[in-house]
Amino acid sequence: MTTDRPNRLRFPDRGSSRDEIRAALAERQAHDVAPHGERNFRPNYYVDDETLALIDEVSAKVAEQNVLYAGSSYPSLKQIEAELVEMGLDLFHAPVDAGGTVTTGGSESNFLALKTARDRAAAMRPQPSPCEVVLAHTAHPSFEKAAHLLGVTTRRATASVDFHADVATMAGLISPRTIMMVGSAPPAAYGQTDPIAELAALAARHDIWFHVDSCMGGFFLPFAKALGEPIPDFDFRVPGVWSLSADLHKFGYAPKGASLLLLADRRNLAYQEYRFEDWPWGLYATTGFAGSRPAAPIVAAWSVLRHLGRAGYERVTARTLAVKKRLIAGIRAIPGLDVVGRPDAAHFFVCSPELDVYAIEEELTRRGWALARARLPDSFQVWPGVPHETSADAFLADMAAAAALVRARGLRAEDRGAVYTR
Numbered sequence: 488m489t490t491d492r493p494n495r496l497r498f499p500d501r502g503s504s505r506d507e508i509r510a511a512l513a514e515r516q517a518h519d520v521a522p523h524g525e526r527n528f529r530p531n532y533y534v535d536d537e538t539l540a541l542i543d544e545v546s547a548k549v550a551e552q553n554v555l556y557a558g559s560s561y562p563s564l565k566q567i568e569a570e571l572v573e574m575g576l577d578l579f580h581a582p583v584d585a586g587g588t589v590t591t592g593g594s595e596s597n598f599l600a601l602k603t604a605r606d607r608a609a610a611m612r613p614q615p616s617p618c619e620v621v622l623a624h625t626a627h628p629s630f631e632k633a634a635h636l637l638g639v640t641t642r643r644a645t646a647s648v649d650f651h652a653d654v655a656t657m658a659g660l661i662s663p664r665t666i667m668m669v670g671s672a673p674p675a676a677y678g679q680t681d682p683i684a685e686l687a688a689l690a691a692r693h694d695i696w697f698h699v700d701s702c703m704g705g706f707f708l709p710f711a712k713a714l715g716e717p718i719p720d721f722d723f724r725v726p727g728v729w730s731l732s733a734d735l736h737k738f739g740y741a742p743k744g745a746s747l748l749l750l751a752d753r754r755n756l757a758y759q760e761y762r763f764e765d766w767p768w769g770l771y772a773t774t775g776f777a778g779s780r781p782a783a784p785i786v787a788a789w790s791v792l793r794h795l796g797r798a799g800y801e802r803v804t805a806r807t808l809a810v811k812k813r814l815i816a817g818i819r820a821i822p823g824l825d826v827v828g829r830p831d832a833a834h835f836f837v838c839s840p841e842l843d844v845y846a847i848e849e850e851l852t853r854r855g856w857a858l859a860r861a862r863l864p865d866s867f868q869v870w871p872g873v874p875h876e877t878s879a880d881a882f883l884a885d886m887a888a889a890a891a892l893v894r895a896r897g898l899r900a901e902d903r904g905a906v907y908t909r
């Protein structure tokens with residue numbers, strides 16, 4: 488076997504100084520999008536520089552700690568996780584017997600919700616195998632991934648109704664094998680909250696676990712609702728909601744690596760746990776997918792949550808909504824452009840019944856704006872927030888110019904692809 492490839496990067500013989508590392512990193516980052524930049528309309532979660540400084544400070548303090556050893560070595564982490572869960576249960580109006588865990592992100596929260604529902608169903612009421620989960624067309628791909636890994640079959644609606652879950656179609660997908668149904672508040676696609684109360688009632692009629700995926704909206708919708716936005720109830724106040732996922736690392740404004748999975752009945756945590764006892768070292772038991780876990784995102788999430796409080800979250804949500812409304816009004820005033828559906832969170836999708844919207848996106852990209860495409864219909868995503876208070880007018884002017892150019896020249900984008908992640 489030959490291992491010698493001429494252009495293979497060599498494992499370094501000698502170490503590098505901190506200055507050398509800084510320079511090498513800066514070189515590699517030269518073409519990165521500024522995460523909180525005013526021209527970045529991809530996911531961009533920013534409150535202010537003080538909050539970022541707080542995140543940096545507390546993250547550095549716990550960079551060496553491993554949450555896996557919270558029980559033995561780091562009681563502070565155990566307490567901080569428990570407090571994060573408690574604060575989440577309060578925000579989402581959970582019943583007194585509720586419980587939950589901190590996870591590494593939305594995909595893990597959704598994975599664990601499905602695992603918990605699957606293992607509970609297996610214990611309580613054996614189903615014909617393989618068991619199934621019923622999904623809306625817009626449900627996040629993390630459920631497909633989880634189902635794949637857990638040996639569960641997905642039954643996904645093939646379309647949406649007015650850009651939200653098609654309850655009637657989902658009802659038709661329920662079978663004796665169904666162990667779980669999912670609604671999203673809101674889904675990343677379209678950003679329009681599903682009819683959670685109807686879906687939860689449907690699941691309850693069939694005695695099926697109902698999960699609310701509020702990874703995107705969990706730390707946005709409650710504050711938008713408090714500010715008077717017409718957001719339907721989507722949390723544990725809705726009868727029939729068994730679990731809810733909400734990402735601290737999205738509108739909780741924590742750094743990546745923190746989400747909550749909350750269960751209406753904490754006894755179901757037993758089904759979430761994985762245990763292995765026949766190992767020379769001893770018992771291995773975790774409630775999550777990961778083994779070792781970084782403490783920094785969790786401690787940072789706890790710090791940001793306490794730093795902002797409801798008042799702070801309402802302030803940043805109000806500013807985000809103001810930019811969003813300014814942009815949507817401006818875009819609808821541009822001939823040929825429209826916005827898809829009634830998006831409830833910050834992000835929305837620009838479409839056009841007349842012009843090639845991907846060609847408009849290409850022109851905006853040429854002008855230095857970072858956007859992301861979507862499909863069904865062809866559209867591109869705009870993710871407004873505090874950083875865009877200063878750039879919204881320039882963005883609208885460029886969008887009007889780009890639309891006019893595409894119309895005048897009849898431009899068509901060559902590349903028709905729309906990629907969420909790769």
Ligand SMILES: Cc1ncc(COP(=O)(O)O)c(C=O)c1O
Nearest residue numbers: 592593594627673674675702703
């Ligand atoms: C509704 C929804 N669910 C789940 C996820 C997955 O979250 P993560 O990327 O943190 O795994 C996302 C991500 O955007 C989402 O919007």
